[in-house]
Amino acid sequence: MKLELDSGLVAEAHGLADEIAAPVLDFARAHTTVAIERTVARLFGVDGVDDLGVPLPNVLVDALGPRLCRGLAMPLAAACADGRTPQQVAEAVAAGAPLADPPDEALPDARRLAARLAENADAAILACRAERSRLIEQYGDPSTPWIYVIVATGNIREDARQAQAAARAGADVVAVIRSTAQSLIDYVPYGETTEGFGGTYATQANFRRVRAALDEVMPEVGRYLRLTNYASGLCMPEIAACGAMERLDMMLNDSMYGILFRDINPQRTFCDQYVSRMINGRAGIIINTGEDNYLTTAPGHEAGHTVIASNFINRALALAAGIPEPQIGLGHAFEIDPDRPGQLMEEWAIALLIRELFPRCPLKYMPPTKHVTGDIFRTQSLGTLFNLVGVATGQHIQLLSILTEAVHTPFMSDRMLAIQDARRVFEAARPLRESLQAVPGGPLEQRAQLVLREAVELLRQVAEAGMFEAVERGWFADTPRPRDGGRGLEGVAERDPAYMNPFLELWEPTLAEAASA
Amino acid sequence: MKLELDSGLVAEAHGLADEIAAPVLDFARAHTTVAIERTVARLFGVDGVDDLGVPLPNVLVDALGPRLCRGLAMPLAAACADGRTPQQVAEAVAAGAPLADPPDEALPDARRLAARLAENADAAILACRAERSRLIEQYGDPSTPWIYVIVATGNIREDARQAQAAARAGADVVAVIRSTAQSLIDYVPYGETTEGFGGTYATQANFRRVRAALDEVMPEVGRYLRLTNYASGLCMPEIAACGAMERLDMMLNDSMYGILFRDINPQRTFCDQYVSRMINGRAGIIINTGEDNYLTTAPGHEAGHTVIASNFINRALALAAGIPEPQIGLGHAFEIDPDRPGQLMEEWAIALLIRELFPRCPLKYMPPTKHVTGDIFRTQSLGTLFNLVGVATGQHIQLLSILTEAVHTPFMSDRMLAIQDARRVFEAARPLRESLQAVPGGPLEQRAQLVLREAVELLRQVAEAGMFEAVERGWFADTPRPRDGGRGLEGVAERDPAYMNPFLELWEPTLAEAASA
Amino acid sequence: MPEIVPYGDTLGDGMVQLSFTLPAPADARARELGLQFLRNTGFLEPQIVHIGAADRDMTFYVAYARAPRGVDPAEITASEVEAPELSFSQINALIERELGRRMVVIGAAIESDAHTVGIDAIMNMKGFAGDYGLERYPWIEAVNLGAQVPCERLVREAQERRADAILVSQVVTQKQVHARQLTKLVDLLEAEQLRDRYLLVCGGPRLSNTFAKELGYDAGFGPGSRPSHVAAWMARELVARTTAARQGDG
Amino acid sequence: MPEIVPYGDTLGDGMVQLSFTLPAPADARARELGLQFLRNTGFLEPQIVHIGAADRDMTFYVAYARAPRGVDPAEITASEVEAPELSFSQINALIERELGRRMVVIGAAIESDAHTVGIDAIMNMKGFAGDYGLERYPWIEAVNLGAQVPCERLVREAQERRADAILVSQVVTQKQVHARQLTKLVDLLEAEQLRDRYLLVCGGPRLSNTFAKELGYDAGFGPGSRPSHVAAWMARELVARTTAARQGDG
Ligand code: B12
Ligand code: B12
Numbered sequence A, B: 001m002k003l004e005l006d007s008g009l010v011a012e013a014h015g016l017a018d019e020i021a022a023p024v025l026d027f028a029r030a031h032t033t034v035a036i037e038r039t040v041a042r043l044f045g046v047d048g049v050d051d052l053g054v055p056l057p058n059v060l061v062d063a064l065g066p067r068l069c070r071g072l073a074m075p076l077a078a079a080c081a082d083g084r085t086p087q088q089v090a091e092a093v094a095a096g097a098p099l100a101d102p103p104d105e106a107l108p109d110a111r112r113l114a115a116r117l118a119e120n121a122d123a124a125i126l127a128c129r130a131e132r133s134r135l136i137e138q139y140g141d142p143s144t145p146w147i148y149v150i151v152a153t154g155n156i157r158e159d160a161r162q163a164q165a166a167a168r169a170g171a172d173v174v175a176v177i178r179s180t181a182q183s184l185i186d187y188v189p190y191g192e193t194t195e196g197f198g199g200t201y202a203t204q205a206n207f208r209r210v211r212a213a214l215d216e217v218m219p220e221v222g223r224y225l226r227l228t229n230y231a232s233g234l235c236m237p238e239i240a241a242c243g244a245m246e247r248l249d250m251m252l253n254d255s256m257y258g259i260l261f262r263d264i265n266p267q268r269t270f271c272d273q274y275v276s277r278m279i280n281g282r283a284g285i286i287i288n289t290g291e292d293n294y295l296t297t298a299p300g301h302e303a304g305h306t307v308i309a310s311n312f313i314n315r316a317l318a319l320a321a322g323i324p325e326p327q328i329g330l331g332h333a334f335e336i337d338p339d340r341p342g343q344l345m346e347e348w349a350i351a352l353l354i355r356e357l358f359p360r361c362p363l364k365y366m367p368p369t370k371h372v373t374g375d376i377f378r379t380q381s382l383g384t385l386f387n388l389v390g391v392a393t394g395q396h397i398q399l400l401s402i403l404t405e406a407v408h409t410p411f412m413s414d415r416m417l418a419i420q421d422a423r424r425v426f427e428a429a430r431p432l433r434e435s436l437q438a439v440p441g442g443p444l445e446q447r448a449q450l451v452l453r454e455a456v457e458l459l460r461q462v463a464e465a466g467m468f469e470a471v472e473r474g475w476f477a478d479t480p481r482p483r484d485g486g487r488g489l490e491g492v493a494e495r496d497p498a499y500m501n502p503f504l505e506l507w508e509p510t511l512a513e514a515a516s517a
Numbered sequence C, D: 001m002p003e004i005v006p007y008g009d010t011l012g013d014g015m016v017q018l019s020f021t022l023p024a025p026a027d028a029r030a031r032e033l034g035l036q037f038l039r040n041t042g043f044l045e046p047q048i049v050h051i052g053a054a055d056r057d058m059t060f061y062v063a064y065a066r067a068p069r070g071v072d073p074a075e076i077t078a079s080e081v082e083a084p085e086l087s088f089s090q091i092n093a094l095i096e097r098e099l100g101r102r103m104v105v106i107g108a109a110i111e112s113d114a115h116t117v118g119i120d121a122i123m124n125m126k127g128f129a130g131d132y133g134l135e136r137y138p139w140i141e142a143v144n145l146g147a148q149v150p151c152e153r154l155v156r157e158a159q160e161r162r163a164d165a166i167l168v169s170q171v172v173t174q175k176q177v178h179a180r181q182l183t184k185l186v187d188l189l190e191a192e193q194l195r196d197r198y199l200l201v202c203g204g205p206r207l208s209n210t211f212a213k214e215l216g217y218d219a220g221f222g223p224g225s226r227p228s229h230v231a232a233w234m235a236r237e238l239v240a241r242t243t244a245a246r247q248g249d250g
């Protein structure tokens, strides 16, 4: 399938996206957040909770207080000068010991130790990444579109069991949905969890459990199975760190989702997304952006161009954080009202357009959700058309439509039916991609060209107004968010000249090169 | 949607079809059958049954005995010389009176009376046809693909009620399915019937009842509603006559179906189909051919070309019987195993090929049936893909897929779900037809070209061997049928030089002109 | 009035379609297991029309069967919220005439629920399916607090704004979380003796009027609700209550 | 052994999906009517998730509910036909060795049933899903009479050809026509004291082994049956019977 696109327009779009990303990045590089510093603690090996159940990374960062602006690394490393591990220091602090500022003469050693601790963490992350490559070598990679399903029982044990069932049924990627509103809590829960609504918590232990469950069935199903969670909300970089250490393969990790859909403060999110993405990039994790959500609050027929404009921006911000295109899973969705005449042609046009605009990105295609109803037979049919468009336009990651989308989180059998339908449609329709092409000047091609023009126009306005302004005006997802509103602003601090973060020092120099991989 | 086809090959196919049809037509014109003569009786106005429940047309033709070869018209008309109606004569014969041969001196009057009776019948048929045009004028014609559903409760009253429900739900065409094996009984039952398996009987009274039910809802739904039944089996021409008098709009009326799928004698069928089609043509009834059935006994992937070859032959035989292309609803089907890789591309290719081969024919597209199972969710999805291909390739009459096809004759709700899906897919996908085209040399175009070549090759062989021979060898539907085998041969007689049939005399001179309309 | 039974293709056939998964292997006894389950549930002439393995020890079934009994329509009293079909201007007129002041409505998706599209569809300008939202009504003062609003805050705001009606949206129903959260609000209001002060209304795709009433709400609106329908009901109800109150006084 | 209940997304949740049509208008009481019907049927916590008008006075429902009870796997004794997994050549070898003559099998779609694809799949050379049909077996003499064969004719042919087994296909089941036609054959055989002379086997997409046995058949094969499975069962059964008979004699 090919489309006639104005290459000049495409080039302009990329240019505008870089222009829009620059100030956001400058802002992120001039600030830090409690989540970023907790991430330093985690990567230094701090884990566990105190008697009140407060995670030790939070204990340490709380202990920093106003010193947040200088970062956790130096005080923590300095405290380890006596040979203790960061974990032991954290436990001491939890027990009431102070977290002192290192005296000037201790700085060089502390700096050296911090650097070493960072290198160890980095090595562990790269080891996980290597392990993934080895397993993909061994078990092979599935053909695209990858079959992506969610498990959301709210109990990690049921989730693990259903993840295995899904894999046996033919799933290639399993996402464990988080509990409602985890994104709004300013810490990462500890240990395995067996409750939650609409899902259960993203915790390192839960990651480990489902990872093990999938690894267990890989030999049986004979292909590498990918695990996904959400590096999203108020703990973006911390969750990215947990995922990097437990070999997650994908993370929902958007530069704006938290702002728009969880009312998290924009400044906080722009800082957190930068560091979380650096980690995802380093870990070889494919990020999934969340533009699909725009069409749940804005009408799919009119807002298609906002998705594409955002794709350009998300891509630019990801590249700047060192994520190469093959790891940038740009999101979009099949969300035009199915009862709208010509809907399928329009969906086909958008899917094809995005495919051609980002040829190297593993596109994540989201199913119809907002316009599906309790009529499960109708939803089943819409899923079939969604699967058809997915394979006919060469999407890479297909999040399957579930016939009970409007009813409940998926039953095991709902997921099985979805997987069976996707496999059947993908096999039956795969040759359509080389069989059909857009009629020049036909309705589909014209639709694609129109939406591209609208997207570029929006990018021009955003570049003009600036990102913070655009968000305040509700240009994305019809949801206005003030620069100083939302949750988590108190956790943001402007970096002090003395700010030190060994991971940034280790990684930032490599980003440009990494991104061009 | 366009396809590159070898116009030379297409022309050759039409030529071969005419060649194949010629001897079949010569045979039909040299013989008559009990069904044809009973049709004369019915068109003369004979109806009803005797004390034993035997229809009066059968009583008359049985009375003819060996004189079948000369036809019923003259004896019956002669008997009316005394001013009785054919009906009164029939009742007398039923009561035991003989049906005498007219003395020579009575022949001219008898001939004149027969001609007048035929003209009256013809006028009635044309009046029905005019009424249809008037109603289409008044209520309008639906857009294509027409939504065609079946009712098959086995009780004509439930059928009528469900026909109305279907119309309100959005059906454009309603077919009342016949009772299992009606095709094997050598008479047309009388009156309204409330039993039967898999459907109820095709009777003139049943036609009238459902016709009235549909006419009743036309004002409410605001479009002309078409009624369909089966001029098929051992009573092809008689049922065509009943339909012509009760304003049916379509008839399943195939030149070979009875032979292949009901083991009816080939000679009998070839004679009956000729006369039944003459009536359908005259009545403005759209015939539906039954090639879709081939793929229920032969594998869809390999036998696609037999469908197309048969389409050419059915068309040639229909034209020869005076049916113009706009009334020739050539049948084909979506019957390739859905689990076969590339199935959807192959279905798309065939549907597009047939569409382009017969641009003026209202193609009848049949749904997946043989490969569907009790997994109603899978069947629902297959129906959706079938609807998509139907609208994207511009089919004219879409017989809807029913999610319980493998389970039971459709429930009212099954039909409703099917109609809702078809309407949604048709509206959502209509612009695809002008939006997409076959990639030159791509898999789809190559597939279409291959199947066309295979079809022409088969036509060459049939032309070579002759139709009777081809049927004996099982070249169609993998079902061999000997020339002298099957049911109903005893009802065939070679015409005597004195054979007289006023309808043939009235219509045969007009056929060529009618066909070119 | 006699019971009516499900209709398959003949009046009285009682046919029902089912699908379910049993935690047992899809082996030679699977069909009988499924049939027996349906018989235990009371169904007549069960037919298993599809069996598939959902996992090692999980079997998925599609079945048809005759319902053991039907339902008597006369039994049914409860119904969806019934409100007069009033137009935008009729509703405004009613409030103006009978109340003489703007009706104050405050709404939110409470507690853990972040789904605002539903409440927005009722309250925001745009409305739903071409039907204007409450904000558009000159005689309604509509305040939409948005997503994940704690009950405590909602009650506080209602008092401060002297609201006439509280509109709550609950979309996530897993493990009955909506029931718990909706009940929490009622308890809170009753604890503070505020319950009678407000028209208490909830809505969501899995909510029904009956269920809402069981939980102690005045009305519950389900999927596809239209703002004008909600507004008409609130206006009429409020007017009724205030006139009743007046008569009480006088 | 304890009862197992349907599995939705948690062990023990008992969730079942239903759809059905009630002959009543899709009005404000429709939801309650559907819920009450499900309660009457015994379901717990019924949820109506979709309501649509199927016609003027017909309402279509999609629902989820918890089953009132489950099923005890220990109860289940009946099962599909269990036959040894024998290969083409093993089956031929078995017949050659134990019977020493070809096994004669005669088949047909009887009475009003014109569906031959099923019986053909079992008997004809081609077979089914890559599994050879009975005609291919050198040690089986397979005669397929085809469609709509009257029972009388089938019995006559079976006698003339000294058949060991009679295979009957029934596909149309509407109004239990298959049950009636299958019973007709059994009655006929018994009337002529021929029943014990043959392995009597039926098959079809809506048939199960249990149902077949209730009707007086030796075995019944359902959807997706494979010729080799049918052949293996017949061969083993026939061998068993003849050896039993021999011992009876000797
Ligand atoms: C859009 C959407 C989202 C968006 C919400 C964006 C937003 N700002 O609202 C996003 C992507 C953020 C989201 C997130 C989640 N979602 Co969500 N989401 C949906 C989706 C696709 C559509 C809902 C919708 O907008 N419908 C359109 C509106 C107009 O319809 P409505 O809500 O029914 O409202 C109408 C009526 O109900 C009524 N009404 C509703 N509220 C009120 C209130 C009053 C007072 C009145 C009078 C009337 C009324 O009037 C409205 C107009 O007619 C549904 C699936 C579906 N198709 O229903 C899932 C769904 C609701 N989500 C679900 C889940 C589980 C989640 C998550 C928890 C998943 C996760 N763990 O990440 C998260 C977290 C959300 C949270 N913390 O609560 C589940 C809930 C399952 C269940 N029954 O418990 C669903 C059903 C999907 C599924 N099958 O899993 N979701
Ligand atoms: C093909 C077909 C036809 C063809 C038959 C061609 C032929 N020569 O067989 C044609 C077009 C002629 C036809 C006509 C009719 N059909 Co029909 N047909 C079908 C269809 C689409 C597929 C059946 C099929 O071939 N399946 C493939 C085979 C391989 O599967 P199978 O039969 O289940 O066989 C397997 C097993 O059951 C088993 N098996 C079967 N028989 C036997 C026997 C033995 C001894 C053994 C051991 C095993 C065994 O082994 C086989 C291989 O695994 C079904 C719908 C469906 N998808 O099931 C409708 C269907 C069976 N037909 C139906 C009807 C109603 C009819 C008609 C009566 C409709 C009408 N009034 O015109 C007519 C008349 C037929 C008659 N007089 O009986 C209904 C039956 C409804 C019901 N349950 O009562 C169905 C279900 C469609 C529907 N939903 O309405 N039909």
Ligand SMILES: Cc1ncc(COP(=O)(O)O)c(C=O)c1O
Binding pocket: A178, A179, A180, A181, A182, A183, A230, A232, A233, A252, A253, A254, A257, A262, A288, A289, A290, A293
């Ligand atoms: C980018 C992104 N992050 C996170 C989520 C999940 O929401 P929550 O933050 O409530 O886990 C989604 C769900 O759609 C998403 O798209």
Ligand SMILES: Cc1ncc(COP(=O)(O)O)c(C=O)c1O
Binding pocket: B178, B179, B180, B181, B182, B183, B230, B232, B233, B252, B253, B254, B257, B262, B288, B289, B290, B293
């Ligand atoms: C051409 C044709 N005639 C008739 C029928 C119906 O079969 P019967 O002759 O049993 O009514 C069909 C069914 O598919 C058909 O296609």
